[in-house]
Amino acid sequence: MDGAAAVYRTLLEKTPDHAPALAFLSAHAFGRGEFEQSAAYARAAAELMPDDPMLAQNLGVALREVGRLDEARAALARAIRLQPDFATAQLHFGTVQEQLGDAESAIRAYARALQLEPQLERLGADAAAPAAMRGPVRRALAARRREHRALHDAILVELESRCGGSALERVSDFLRLFHGEAEPEYAHPLQKPDWQYFPGLEPRPFFEREEFAWIERLEAGWRGIRDELLAVLAGDAGIEPYVPGLERPPQLWRELSGSLDWSAFQLLKGGRPVGPNVARCPQSMAVIETLDLAAAPPHTPEAFFSILKPGTHIPPHFGLSNLKLAVHLALLIPASCGIRVGAETRHWEEGKCLIFDDSFEHEAWNRSAELRAVLIVEAWNPGLTGVEREAIGRIIAASESFNAKWQP
Secondary structure, three states, X not given: OHHHHHHHHHHHHHOOOOHHHHHHHHHHHHHOOOHHHHHHHHHHHHHHOOOOHHHHHHHHHHHHHOOXXXXXXXXXXXXXXXXXXXXXXXXXXXXXXXXXXXXXXXHHHHXXXXXXXXXXXXXXXOOOOOHHHHHHHHHHHHHHHHHHHHHHHHHHHHHHHHHOHHHHHHHHHHHHHHOOOOOOOOOOOOEXXXXXXXXXXXXXXXXXXXXXXXXXXXXXXXXXXXXXXXXXXXXXXXXXXXXXXXXOOOHHHOOOOOOOOEEEEEEEEOOEEOHHHHHHOHHHHHHHOOOOOOOEOOXXXXXXXXXXXXXXXXXXXXXXXXXXXXXXXXXXOOOOEEEEEOOEEEOOXXXXXXXXXXXXXXXXXXXXXXXXXXXXXXXXXXXXXXXXXXXXXXXXXXXXXXXXXXXX
């Protein structure tokens, strides 16, 4: 590099307006920590090629390093005007705005950078990445964490003012886990949710029907629900693999990825009705709408027919969270079907509900020669208080809005 720099300096003596030479020497000086010299070369190159966004960015970065923040902001803003989808210019612009005390503008720039180039995030933990990139990425990620936490803290403060701090202690502990500020201490060796763990809930693999007053309403409508399921099964419209087809599925789901051996007919998905399917199952929906289901859009409630073909085995796995329970209304149950949750195995009985915490390791099988089908809905874990349910719903909704801002 030093040899090439000497060649370019000699070239500049003969041709002072050689923009590529100026750009190279700016980068060379920057790498040596000679930021004033880097800025001088970058400014000369940018004046020769004012429509080049890379040169404008390089000038802005060099000016930032020597503390000329207003000039740096102007140069980086020009780079973004010239190329609005210039992710690294957005990233560096964010660092300058943060240093100038404009936190909102910095967050907007950081979010835009990570939307444009999600792979930038990896540079924050890559020791081999250039420090000029690693530092700004880390600042962006830190700003993202602060904003996310602040959204949740505002919800917590509001609810504490209304209900008292003691009513939200477990939510506060949950948020520490949610944001990676503490490690979960699972209360049972076979319980390990894939997404979030709410501390302080009794670790129970199965729950009894009598613990939920609305279960009677669901079970009372089972024959009409089964009739609608049979009508659905008479065709195949709307029935989809439960495990999406992936080019490289995880080893656990390789056999079921994209397969109708385990399929679903969705009625509610992500908290919203699946229009064409709902229209075919009015009796089922009339019952479902009366139930006290877990509601935290856009994740829940969910309601769907789960269909397991003969000879199919769902391998041992963990659900997303202990916040909610899976409720299975048994509709078509041949012999030799069962489910293990934790260390306990149970069997479905047609017209009855089976309720379990799927954050425990669980697996299911159909060893018969006929279809097994259940209606699945989701209920809040009854160990949650009313204010905890409200807090969780609002926390999840806030995170969804946050993610929409920061993700592509």
